Amino acid sequence: MYHVSDITRRLGIARSTLLYYQRIGLVSPARDDQNGYRIYSESDLERLVTIRCLQRAGFSLTQCQDCLEGKMxxxxxxxxxxxxxxxxxxxxxxxxxxxxxxxxxxxxxxxxAPGADPLRHWHAAFEKQSPQAHLKWLQALGFSEKTATQIRCVSRNMENHEVYMEDFFKVFETMKRQGPGSWQTTMDAFRKIENRSAIRNILEIGCGKGETALTLAEVSEARITTVDNHEPFLDALKTKLTEKNLSHRIQPLAASMLNLPFEDRSFDLIWCEGAAYIMGFEKALATWKKFLIPDGHLFISDPVWLTNTPSAPCKELWDVEYPDMCSIEDRCRQAEKAGYLVVDASLLPRQDWQDFYDDMERTLLGLKNSIGERPAFQDMKEEISMNRQYGDEYGYACLLLQKRALA
Incomplete structure (x- = not known):
């Protein structure tokens, strides 16, 4: 719940503006039974964030209300x-x-002035203020949850989204891994769990083509459920499972990480390498905790800054790609606040990034030779170049967390 001062501070608006929004019916806060103060819900905050973002795009308040209601x-x-x-x-x-x-x-x-796509920056600013409001607004426009998530986190382009994503997946469906990581890094992280021999049920979220799941199957006797919402990734994993005779151990499931179809306390361990940004780090911690048994573990990796003064080109890129980036210390504090014990905090080895981008570069070269240059390919090349030039300024925080028994 939020009070007037919380909303004005968070959105950077005057109290009079907020009260005007109420008078014209854009938002209807509840009242505290004891003191009569206005109380704003999470839904009210998301609505106000959306209004402010639409105003920055040149919409009048009447047009904002129409957009919120899907009446355009x-x-x-x-x-x-x-x-x-x-x-x-x-x-x-x-x-x-x-x-x-x-x-x-x-x-x-x-x-x-250097050229820039203002709409990409608009989507990034919207995402930074409230990923949930951003998602709901895109869904109000008629986009499915999957498509809206891809627009938020990948293309940031409502007009040519389908073409962009088709090219994006041409690259990632070809690559061995869908994010930086390695067999060794996964093995090392798993071995830091003290009671790992007792783990019987593992959930991997954002599994891609399943390289991490195959590693976890090597190092444990657990039954592993893998979740992704891109069917071709899961099809590739199913083929590997048949080849390796692991279909009885690993169960691929097409589902959204935003709405996982599991009972509470179903898993001893949840594993997510580099995918939590899709719903937001803190939201992921809060949402997934209920699926863990008491004292269960969560391994999660997420991009972080390694310097307080990143280079301008690097900051400009990541302000769009992941506006919620912060330090590894901040991520640890967020985990503790969410009810976890930080068992271990480390950085993904630099070699894992290099191997990932080497694979991406080879894939891009092959696709360029066969189908030509595409906007999605150019964005990936910029990311590769940025990592090679400024890769010591950011990295992946690898956090092994344990759910507190009473949390």
Whole structure:
């Protein structure tokens, strides 16, 4: 629950603005029975975050309300687009005039600002304020949960999303692993669990093509349930299971990590390498905890900053790719606050990143030669280049956590 001061501080708006939103019916907070103060729910906060993000995209409050309710008038949107296009033309004319005058008075024109996709930054800002509000808004537009999640976390493009994701998966379906990691890193992390011999049920979330699940099957006698929402990844895993005669040990399941179909306290160990960002690190910790037995373990890896002063190009990239990035110390504090004991905290070996991007680069080269260059491929190449140049500024925090018995 939130009070007026909590909302104004979090959204950076005036109290009068918040109260105006209430007067015109955009939000309807409850009242505290004891003191009469306004109380805002998590749903109210998500609604307000969405309104503020839509306002930054040029929508009026009436248009914001229509968008929230999924009522969008095509003629109105067209008219608004024409207004914005005219404004852009006027601003471009003013920019050209000012550039020409600078050239005349200074003898040279000012440098051009670097090109950027403003809509990608808009989606990133929305995601940083509230992943849940971002998801709900996209679903209100008619996108499925899976597609909305992909727009939030991968393409950040509502217009050409399908083409982008098709190219994205052409790369990741070909690669051995779908994120940085290795057999050795998984083995080392598992061996840090004191009572590992007693583990009988493991859940892996975001399993991809199953390299980690196969490793866990080597090092334990547990039955392993693997979850992913991309069927081709699971099909590739099923083929491996047949080849290795492991179908009786590992059960692939097509499901969303946002809505897992399991009973409470079903697993001794939950494993998630590099996929928790999809729902948000803290949300993942809170949501998945109920599926663990008392004193059960969670292994989770997540991108973190390794410096307080990242280079500008590096920060610009990750402000879009993962706006919730913080330090490994912050992640440990969040885990403790969520009711976990931090058993071990380490960094993914640099070699794992190098091997992952070497594989991606080989895959991209083969695809470029066969089908040409694509926007998704260019984004991946930028990520590879960034890692090779600034890879000492960020990494994966690998946290082995234990659910507190009373948490």
């Amino acid at each position: 008038d095509a003629a109105m949107l067209r008219e608004q687009l024409l207004v914005i296009e005219r404004e852009i033309l006027h601003l471009k004319t003013a920019e050209s005039m000012l550039r020409a005058l600078c050239q005349r008075t200074e003898g040279k024109a000012p440098p051009q």
